[in-house]
Amino acid sequence: xxxxxxxxxxxxxxxxxxxxxxxxxxxxxxxxxxxxxxxxxxxxxxxxxxxxxxxxxxxxxxxxxxxxxxxxxxxxxxxxxxxxxxxxxxxxxxxxxxxxxxxxxxxxxxxxxxxxxxxxxxxxxxxxxxxxxxxxxxxxxxxxxxxxxxxxxxxxxxxxxxxxxxxxxxxxxxxxxxxxxxxxxxxxxxxxxxxxxxxxxxxxxxxxxxxxxxxxxxxxxxxxxxxxxxxxxxxxxxxxxxxxxxxxxxxxxxxxxxxxxxxxxxxxxxxxxxxxxxxxxxxxxxxxxxxxxxxxxxxxxxxxxxxxxxxx
Amino acid sequence: xxxxxxxxxxxxxxxxxxxxxxxxxxxxxxxxxxxxxxxxxxxxxxxxxxxxxxxxxxxxxxxxxxxxxxxxxxxxxxxxxxxxxxxxxxxxxxxxxxxxxxxxxxxxxxxxxxxxxxxxxxxxxxxxxxxxxxxxxxxxxxxxxxxxxxxxxxxxxxxxxxxxxxxxxxxxxxxxxxxxxxxxxxxxxxxxxxxxxxxxxxxxxxxxxxxxxxxxxxxxxxxxxxxxxxxxxxxxxxxxxxxxxxxxxxxxxxxxxxxxxxxxxxxxxxxxxxxxxxxxxxxxxxxxxxxxxxxxxxxxxxxxxxxxxxxxxxxxxxxxxxxxxxxxxxxxxxxxxxxxxxxxxxxxxxxxxxxxxxxxxxxxxxxxxxxxxxxxxxxxxxxxxxxxxxxxxxxxxxxxxxxxxxxxxxxxxxxxxxxxxxxxxxxxxxxxxxxxxxxxxxxxxxxxxxxxxxxxxxxxxxxxxxxxxxxxxxxxxxxxxxxxxxxxxxxxxxxxxxxxxxxxxxxxxxxxxxxxxxxxxxxxxxxxxxxxxxxxxxxxxx
Numbered sequence: 001x002x003x004x005x006x007x008x009x010x011x012x013x014x015x016x017x018x019x020x021x022x023x024x025x026x027x028x029x030x031x032x033x034x035x036x037x038x039x040x041x042x043x044x045x046x047x048x049x050x051x052x053x054x055x056x057x058x059x060x061x062x063x064x065x066x067x068x069x070x071x072x073x074x075x076x077x078x079x080x081x082x083x084x085x086x087x088x089x090x091x092x093x094x095x096x097x098x099x100x101x102x103x104x105x106x107x108x109x110x111x112x113x114x115x116x117x118x119x120x121x122x123x124x125x126x127x128x129x130x131x132x133x134x135x136x137x138x139x140x141x142x143x144x145x146x147x148x149x150x151x152x153x154x155x156x157x158x159x160x161x162x163x164x165x166x167x168x169x170x171x172x173x174x175x176x177x178x179x180x181x182x183x184x185x186x187x188x189x190x191x192x193x194x195x196x197x198x199x200x201x202x203x204x205x206x207x208x209x210x211x212x213x214x215x216x217x218x219x220x221x222x223x224x225x226x227x228x229x230x231x232x233x234x235x236x237x238x239x240x241x242x243x244x245x246x247x248x249x250x251x252x253x254x255x256x257x258x259x260x261x262x263x264x265x266x267x268x269x270x271x272x273x274x275x276x277x278x279x280x281x282x283x284x285x286x287x288x289x290x291x292x293x294x295x296x297x298x299x300x301x302x303x304x305x306x307x308x309x310x311x312x
Numbered sequence: 313x314x315x316x317x318x319x320x321x322x323x324x325x326x327x328x329x330x331x332x333x334x335x336x337x338x339x340x341x342x343x344x345x346x347x348x349x350x351x352x353x354x355x356x357x358x359x360x361x362x363x364x365x366x367x368x369x370x371x372x373x374x375x376x377x378x379x380x381x382x383x384x385x386x387x388x389x390x391x392x393x394x395x396x397x398x399x400x401x402x403x404x405x406x407x408x409x410x411x412x413x414x415x416x417x418x419x420x421x422x423x424x425x426x427x428x429x430x431x432x433x434x435x436x437x438x439x440x441x442x443x444x445x446x447x448x449x450x451x452x453x454x455x456x457x458x459x460x461x462x463x464x465x466x467x468x469x470x471x472x473x474x475x476x477x478x479x480x481x482x483x484x485x486x487x488x489x490x491x492x493x494x495x496x497x498x499x500x501x502x503x504x505x506x507x508x509x510x511x512x513x514x515x516x517x518x519x520x521x522x523x524x525x526x527x528x529x530x531x532x533x534x535x536x537x538x539x540x541x542x543x544x545x546x547x548x549x550x551x552x553x554x555x556x557x558x559x560x561x562x563x564x565x566x567x568x569x570x571x572x573x574x575x576x577x578x579x580x581x582x583x584x585x586x587x588x589x590x591x592x593x594x595x596x597x598x599x600x601x602x603x604x605x606x607x608x609x610x611x612x613x614x615x616x617x618x619x620x621x622x623x624x625x626x627x628x629x630x631x632x633x634x635x636x637x638x639x640x641x642x643x644x645x646x647x648x649x650x651x652x653x654x655x656x657x658x659x660x661x662x663x664x665x666x667x668x669x670x671x672x673x674x675x676x677x678x679x680x681x682x683x684x685x686x687x688x689x690x691x692x693x694x695x696x697x698x699x700x701x702x703x704x705x706x707x708x709x710x711x712x713x714x715x716x717x718x719x720x721x722x723x724x725x726x727x728x729x730x731x732x733x734x735x736x737x738x739x740x741x742x743x744x745x746x747x748x749x750x751x752x753x754x755x756x757x758x759x760x761x762x763x764x765x766x767x768x769x770x771x772x773x774x775x776x777x778x779x780x781x782x783x784x785x786x787x788x789x790x791x792x793x794x795x796x797x798x799x800x801x802x803x804x805x806x807x808x809x810x811x812x813x814x815x816x817x818x819x820x821x822x823x824x825x826x827x828x829x830x831x832x833x834x835x836x837x838x839x840x841x842x843x844x845x846x847x848x849x850x851x852x853x854x
Contacts, residue, residue, distance in 0.1 A: 030715030034722055037449050038375040040744060043757040045449030080367050081374075081520070082501055091520065147552055154560040162557040163548050165522055260548040260557075262522035270365075270521070275715050 010292045014285060018070075021284045022063045025277050032079045032275035053079060066281060075285070076278035078271075085282035088267060093286070095165060096252055096263035098175075102183035103248060104241065107190035111237075114191070115198030116225060122203050130195065137192040142251055146185040146258045153181060163260040182259045186251050190244060197240055201233035231305050238305065242298035245291055356851040357542045358819065361554045361566030363841055365521050365547045368504035371490035372444045372497070378567070378838040381486075383545050386526045386846050387428075388492055388509030391419065391438070391484040394737045396832040398592055398647045400481040403828060404433065404491055404510065408484070414476040414780050419469045419484075422828070425533045427493040428514050439469045441491050451488050453744055453759060476778040478785070479740045512538035512847035521547055532847075534828060539821070539850035558814065564851065565815035565822070567841035569808075571632040577814045587823045587836050587844070588812040591646045592737050595811070595839035596638045599681070599696060599803040600721070600731035604754050604763035607677050608727055612666045613705070614800040616677075618656035619663035620703035621696060627806050630692055638804035640793040641734035641742065648739050650790035653797030655804070663703035671704070678706040679727040682720060685711045689730055692805075721761045724754035731761075732808060735839040739789045740777050746792070747773050762801035769795040811840045818852040 033046045033055065041049075050056050054065070069076055075085035114134075118127040137145075154162035160181055166174035205211065206229055214224050253265035268283035270276075362382060368374030369384040376384070393403040402408055406422040425433040439461045446455045457480075459472040471480065483489065491510065496503035506515050510533065513526035524545045528538055546563065548554040551570050557563045568574075577584040599617070601608045608614055623637035639655040642648050656662070670677060683693040690709075697707045707728075712720065720726040736742055744750045748765040752758035772791035779785050796802065813836060815822055825833030825845050836842035 028716070029719060030713065031719045034719050035715055036375065039718065039722065040451075040453045040759060041449050042453050043752075045452050046757060049449055082368070082504060088520065147556070150553060150556045150560075154562070155556050158560055161562045162560040163553050163562060164546055164557070165519075258550050258553050260522070260546065260550070260553065262519055266521055273713055273715060 006292070006296050010289065013292055014288050017288045018067070018281060018284055019063060022066070022277070022281060023059065025272070025275070025280055026059050028272075028275065030275050032277065035274045035276075036079055066278065070285065075282040078279045079276045080271075080274050080279075085279050088279060089264060089282050089286055092262055092264045092267050094167065095261055096249075096256070096265060098168060098179055099182055099186060099252055099255065099261065099263060100245070100248055102179050103187035103190065103251075106183055106187035107194055108241070110187075111191045111194030111198060112230075114195040115202060115237075116230065118195065118199040119202035119206065120221070120225060122199070127199075130199075134192040134196050137188045140188070142185055142189060142254050143258055145188055146181070146255065149181050149185055150259075163258075165259075165261045178259075178261075182255045182261060185258075186248065186255050189251070190248065193240060193244070194237055198233060198237050201236050202229055205229045205233040234305055235302060238298055238301055242295045245294050249287055249290075352539045352820070352848075352850040353853055354539050354850070355541050356539075356853070357544070358540050358564050358846075358849060358851060359544045359546060359562065360846075361546050361548050361557060361563040363547075363549055363551065363554065363567060369507035369518075370496065370500050370503040371487045371492065372441070372448050372503075373450070373500045374504055375450060376487045378841050378843045379545075379547075381838065382567075382843040382846075383524045383526075384490070384507050384509075385511070385843065386513040386543060387507045387511040387515055388490045389511045390486065391489040391491065392481045393827055394482070394485050394834045394837070395827060396834055398737055398834070400479070400485060400738075401827050401829065401831055401833075402481075403485075404438075405484070408481045410478070410480075410780075414478045414480075414778065415473045417471040417473070417477075417480050418464065419471065421467045421469070422533075423467065425510050426531065427508060427510050428529055428531070429493055429495060429508055431493045431495075433491065433510055435463050435465065435467045435469050437494060438491060439463050440494065440497055442469070442471070442488075444497055445488050453750075454483060454488060476780075478778060478780050479738045482736075482738045482741065485737065513543060516542070523547065534847065538847040540846070543846055558816075564819050565813060567811070567813050567843070569811050569840045571634050571810055573814060574634055574810055574812060575632060583817055585815050585817060585819070585822065586812050587815070587842070588809055589735075589836050589839065589842040590643075590809060592642060592648065592739075593735055593834065593837040593839070593842065594643050594646070594807045594809045595732045595735040596641055596643075596802075597635075597692075597730075597732050597805045597808045598638070599728055599805070600762060601728050601801055601803065602724060602726055602754070602761075602763060603799075603801050604724060604751075605727055607670070607674065607679055610670060610674075611799065612670050613677055614803070615656050616663045616666035616670070616703055616705065617700060618800050618803045619659045619666065620700050620705065621803050621805065622658045622699055623805050624658070625699075626692065626695055629695060630688070631806065631810060634810055635806040635808060638807050640796055640804060641802075642739070642793070643807040643809070648786065648789045650786070650793050652790055653794035655797035656800065660703060667704040676706060677704070678708070680708050680710050682710050682712050682717055682726050682729040684714055684717055684730075693730060696803075722757055722759075724752075724756070724758060724761075724763060731802070732840060735837075737834065737837065739785075739792065740773075743773050743777060746770075746796075764799060764801040766795055766799060769799070808840065811838075811842050812836075813842060813844065819849060820851070821849040824848055 033049050037045060037049060054062055066076060077084055078088060114130055118130045121127050150162045153160050160177045165178045168175045211224060211229060214228055249265060252263055253269050256263040256266040264283055268280055271279035362379045364379050366380040366383055389404050391403060391405045392400045395401050404422055405419050407420045409418050421433060421435050421438055442461050445451050446458055457473050457475050457477050459474050462470045464470050492503060493508055496508055512529050512532045514529050516527045517525040527542050548557060551568060554566050555573055558566050578586045601614055603609055627633055627635050667677060681693055683689050693709055697709060700707050717729060734742055744759045748770040751760035751763045751765050769792055772788040775788035776785050813822055822844055823835035825835060825848060827833045836844045
């Protein structure tokens, strides 16, 4: 039932998002025909191409036509490259997915111990130092952090390449070298957010009665922290992981451009600039489905983490 | 408890870092200059950084920019090329000869050339390519003077023109003259993704927005060429990280337009070489004015803007003093540069006087200038805005992305904008942008974006296109420059010769382009980032 409910919501989200993005794209000044033909094309050539692409049709007709294709799995063809949009997205999706997953792994992998350590020593020197580092990471724009990391690790120490991408299927080692800097750059901002959220919730949890009871029963502080306090304190963190997906996708655009990665974010932004409407629409569908799916998964994780939700 | 965990974790992290860093494709910059080798060495691999991806590699259906020529040019060759003096020379063609009136050109195709798919290059393939180009909406305007193509014999094509066109072969040096095999003509989509040609390299791999890899063509028709085994073009749009990738050894060469790159790499002559575009290949940076809309339809306002523009200040502020001020479409080291005309040099008093004169008749002078939102362009516009304000002209800035800006230029929906143009090897390449026949009213598509209609300017362009005598052409283009200086459809700022190719010293041959018949070719060309051939490049052995 939950799955059916989610699917209905997904369809509604897709309809609203794709329609809005289609309308907004078409409201943008600029003409895809000029982007395709360049400056020296004649008026006749432009008119002909506009007809060939169906751009002379009313907006709603074009949108419904595109939607009809989508139902049959046809995302259309790029105006610029004339390649199928689905293929372009399929080629780039693994890059963005790997970047997102790696960034989340780095962010969560570090945020949990950092958050726990800060909460355990709340108000003391370690907590204050970690708080300062968190704020520093939060206030550093990703492009600045990216350039700095390249400067240190690629230019000065030369332990990883500055830019470029090797697919996972080609070589695991080279793939890791090409993803590590972008993932750290993207993950650092999230790390700070997650660590702060976890710290705050943990401090509150550690003041709960059942924690006092556990202490009274002689359980070790480490056991209390990791076994009894962490799970109920992670709800906000899990919510943030799901909600942050949108922000992370936004961040991948910058990261992919900075590190020369052929990902979905860069494809969508380039397509917006070249008024390649169908490619943008395909990207919007992909992101919408991904966003809804991740937040559905987050709902399932809630129940697994906190039995109170499962029973509710 | 479990005290071994922390050191173990550190060891694990270190192991991962070491594992990740093993066999990475990096090398430290070479010091002490390149060992001057005995000559070109065969073999090796070159990694070359480009600023953007291509829209596709089919010269008939895809719009080509500099990066397209860099990548596709390794595979697909042109009928002609341009030599170091700026004259056209045959390339895939053995000869191209006009009749006396220059309204008919005969292209004789070079014998013994085959495409990499094994098909021999013949006259009918050249004819089919040229016909496809003429039918293509991309090039219909450029090839408008062409009436028809005719196969005279298996290796000869005759081009009939509607009018004399003395520099027709120049156009065969670019996209229009790129020759692809029949398989590419019949399957344009495949040709867009996997180019095939007669060139020195063969297509190996293309990952959009990431890289293109080409390998040596073992059957290349130019004996002994190319030298390199493989080239990887890496697409790195961010100029900062592109430079950092070069620093880290991830690239062997790259294109750039950044002044700081010129200063930085130019100062490390033992580690890097810098090749800048020059002459006719240099584009001009300018403010383009729409002469069909008020207040810029008034010549006095346009001249006031030019008088108020302190080009030296712009150059010292924005370009680190690296460029030369412009007073016309061609730089002083260009073959066709001529003095003459009355281009308004910086003189704030004259600007102010003209503004007051106009204001007395028509009221305050106000207009909007359109800029792309990137910081460098905005800096230039804000500087100009401040200079023009001092003369009493009130200019507001409107930001628009590139697609919007170009659309406004084409349809005339602008008063002024920032523009870069005029880098064709021959002045006739600017014909459609300047001739009054291509100026249409605001709201219609106009290739003459300033919409300036001047008979003397257009007549001179016609003479330049049709007169076989070079002296007559030089005189005509002197008139073109004179009229542009007098009528100020553009406020010229500088010759943008900061476009360059930076290479590590282990890379040899950039700028050493030799044409099939032995003439020295144009070293680098195109703007804003120049491009060049790759067949003659070689790298020091490892």
